[in-house]
Amino acid sequence: MLGITALVPAEVIYACRENAVDLNNFVPFSEFQPDDKLCAWSAIWRELILRKEVEVDKLVVVAGGDCYNALVDGEKIELSGIPTLYFIYSFNRDIRLMEENLDSLVEFAGGIKNEKAFGEIADLKQRAMEIDSLRTEGKLSSIKAFEIEISGSDLMGSPDKYGKAIEALEEEDVDFDYRVAILGIPPIYKGFHEFLQSIGLHVAYDEMPFEFIRHSGRNLGEVAESYVNYTFAGNIWRRMEFVEKQLKERNIDAIIHFQQFSCHHKLEDIILRERFADREGYPYITIEADLPGSTPEQARLRLEAFAERLAGV
Amino acid sequence: MIIGLDVGSRAAKAAYYTDSYEYRIVSSHSWQDLIDRDGIIVSTGYFRKKVPHELNVTEITTAIYGVRHFLKEDVDAIVDIGGQDTKMIDMRRNDFRMNDKCSSGTGTFLEYIANYFALDVSELQNFHFRAKTSAKINSTCSVFAQSEVVSRLVEGYSKEEIINGIHHAFARRIAQMLPGNARMIALIGGTAKNKGVVDAFEKELGVKVLVPPDPQVVNAVGAVKYYLATERDG
Numbered sequence: 001m002l003g004i005t006a007l008v009p010a011e012v013i014y015a016c017r018e019n020a021v022d023l024n025n026f027v028p029f030s031e032f033q034p035d036d037k038l039c040a041w042s043a044i045w046r047e048l049i050l051r052k053e054v055e056v057d058k059l060v061v062v063a064g065g066d067c068y069n070a071l072v073d074g075e076k077i078e079l080s081g082i083p084t085l086y087f088i089y090s091f092n093r094d095i096r097l098m099e100e101n102l103d104s105l106v107e108f109a110g111g112i113k114n115e116k117a118f119g120e121i122a123d124l125k126q127r128a129m130e131i132d133s134l135r136t137e138g139k140l141s142s143i144k145a146f147e148i149e150i151s152g153s154d155l156m157g158s159p160d161k162y163g164k165a166i167e168a169l170e171e172e173d174v175d176f177d178y179r180v181a182i183l184g185i186p187p188i189y190k191g192f193h194e195f196l197q198s199i200g201l202h203v204a205y206d207e208m209p210f211e212f213i214r215h216s217g218r219n220l221g222e223v224a225e226s227y228v229n230y231t232f233a234g235n236i237w238r239r240m241e242f243v244e245k246q247l248k249e250r251n252i253d254a255i256i257h258f259q260q261f262s263c264h265h266k267l268e269d270i271i272l273r274e275r276f277a278d279r280e281g282y283p284y285i286t287i288e289a290d291l292p293g294s295t296p297e298q299a300r301l302r303l304e305a306f307a308e309r310l311a312g313v
Numbered sequence: 314m315i316i317g318l319d320v321g322s323r324a325a326k327a328a329y330y331t332d333s334y335e336y337r338i339v340s341s342h343s344w345q346d347l348i349d350r351d352g353i354i355v356s357t358g359y360f361r362k363k364v365p366h367e368l369n370v371t372e373i374t375t376a377i378y379g380v381r382h383f384l385k386e387d388v389d390a391i392v393d394i395g396g397q398d399t400k401m402i403d404m405r406r407n408d409f410r411m412n413d414k415c416s417s418g419t420g421t422f423l424e425y426i427a428n429y430f431a432l433d434v435s436e437l438q439n440f441h442f443r444a445k446t447s448a449k450i451n452s453t454c455s456v457f458a459q460s461e462v463v464s465r466l467v468e469g470y471s472k473e474e475i476i477n478g479i480h481h482a483f484a485r486r487i488a489q490m491l492p493g494n495a496r497m498i499a500l501i502g503g504t505a506k507n508k509g510v511v512d513a514f515e516k517e518l519g520v521k522v523l524v525p526p527d528p529q530v531v532n533a534v535g536a537v538k539y540y541l542a543t544e545r546d547g
Contacts, residue, residue: 277408283407283408284408297359298398298411301359301371301372301373301411302411304371305371305372305373305374305409308370308371308373308374309373309374309407309408309409312407
C-alpha cells in the first residue's frame with residue numbers, strides 16, 4: 001500500500017499496479033492530539049503512521065505548491081525507515097518539472113505495468129465530473145457529491161470500489177435556500193456538509209474536492225499536462241481566475257473560505273476576500289479550524305448567522 | 314407574553330414582553346430561573362438550541378433588531394462584547410466578524426485584569442477616570458498584558474493609569490475588526506456598561522459610540538423583536 005498526502009496523481013500509482021491510500025482521509029475521524037504540530041492534517045497522519053495505526057509500505061508526500069508543512073512530517077516518517085518520495089508541484093505550470101516529478105513517482109512505484117489503468121481511471125473521473133454536475137444542478141446532495149469528489153485522490157483504495165460508489169448514487173431533489181462555494185482546504189470537521197445542508201446552504205462548488213476529480217490523462221504525458229493545471233498548487237492569480245469562472249457558471253450566491261490553522265493558505269484569505277467580496281460582491285465568510293472533531297458551536301453560530309444575513313432577516 | 318431568552322457563555326438574559334418590557338439577568342448556569350412564567354420563548358445565544366424555544370435565532374440577527382429598538386440613530390456598526398467572543402456587525406455591508414479564538418478583546422480579558430487588581434469588573438471605570446495619564450499597554454493577550462502591567466507598575470505608573478491603558482489597548486484590539494469608514498457605532502453587551510471602555514473607544518477609534526440604556530439585554534429584546542417582525546406578522 002502506497003500512502004499519499006494531498007493530491008498525488010493516483011492513476012500513475014495504479015498504472016504501476018500499486019494501491020493508493022490518501023492518509024488525509026483518516027484525519028477527520030482521529031481523536032489523536034499531536035504535541036508537535038503546525039497543521040493538524042499532516043501532524044496527525046504522521047503520528048498515525050509512526051504509531052503504526054495506519055500501515056503503508058511507502059509514502060509520497062506533496063511537499064511543494066499545495067502543502068509545505070508536510071515536508072518535515074514526511075522527513076520524520078522517512079527517518080523511521082519508510083521509503084518516502086517528495087512530490088513537488090510547479091508554481092508556474094512548468095511542465096518539465098511536472099514530468100520530472102511524475103518520472104520519479106513511476107520509478108518509486110516500481111514502473112508502469114498496466115498502461116490501461118490510465119484510461120480506466122480517466123473514464124471514472126469523467127463519471128465523477130458528471131456527479132459534480134448533478135450537485136451543481138441541485139440533483140444530488142453536496143454531502144454525497146463531496147464523498148465522491150474527495151475520494152478522487154485515492155479512488156477509495158481501488159478503482160473498482162470507486163466505480164461502484166459512483167454507480168450506487170441516484171439523482172434526488174435537493175431542497176436548499178442558497179448555493180454556496182467552499183474555497184480552500186476541505187473542512188477537517190466531521191459533518192460539515194451535513195450541517196450546511198441543515199441550514200439551507202447547498203455547496204454547489206467545492207473547490208479542492210473538484211480538483212481531485214478534474215485531473216486525469218490517458219497516458220503519462222496527458223497526466224502531466226492535466227496536473228500541471230492543479231490550481232491549488234499554483235499561483236493564486238491563476239487560481240482566482242479559475243474560481244471566478246466556476247462561481248459564475250454555477251450561479252454561486254455566497255462563499256465560505258475554509259482555512260486551517262498554521263497552513264500557508266490561511267494567508268490567502270485577505271487576497272480572496274478582496275477579490276470576491278470587495279470587488280465581485282459575493283457575501284463571504286471565513287471559517288478556521290485546528291483539530292478534527294465535530295463542527296464546533298462557534299463555527300455553527302457563524303454559519304447560521306451567515307445564512308440569516310443572506311436571507312436579509 | 315413573548316420571552317426573549319439569551320443564554321450566553323457567562324450570563325443568561327430574559328426580556329419579557331406583553332405591552333412593555335421587563336428584564337432579568339442571571340448566571341448562564343441558572344437560565345432555568347428565567348422561564349418561570351408562560352410565554353412564547355424565542356432563544357438566542359450560544360445555548361439557543363439547548364434551551365426550550367419555539368423559535369431560535371443567532372445573536373448576530375438579534376443584535377441588529379435589538380439595537381434598532383433601543384437607538385433611533387442608524388449606526389455604521391454594532392460591537393457586541395460578550396464573555397467568550399466579540400462580534401462586529403457591519404450594518405452598511407450586511408457583514409459580520411467575530412473574535413472567538415482567545416479572550417483578547419472579550420469581557421473575559423477585562424475580568425482577568427480586574428482579578429489581578431483584586432477589583433470587581435464594575436469598578437474598573439472608576440479607576441479609568443481618575444487616571445492623570447494613560448500607561449501604554451500594547452498587548453491584549455491576557456498573559457502578555459499581565460506581564461506588561463507588572464512592568465508598568467515597576468516603572469511607577471498608578472493602578473488608575475494602567476487600567477486606563479488597558480481600556481485603550483482593549484479598544485485598539487476591537488478597532489481592528491471595524492470597517493474603516495465607520496463613524497458611529499453601537500456598543501452592546503455587559504462590557505458596554507463600563508464607561509471607561511466607551512471613553513477609550515471614542516478616543517482610540519475617533520467614532521461616536523452609542524450605548525443603549527440596557528446594553529446587556531439588547532439581544533434578548535432583539536429576539537422578541539425578531540419574533541414580532543417575522544413570525545407574528547408573517
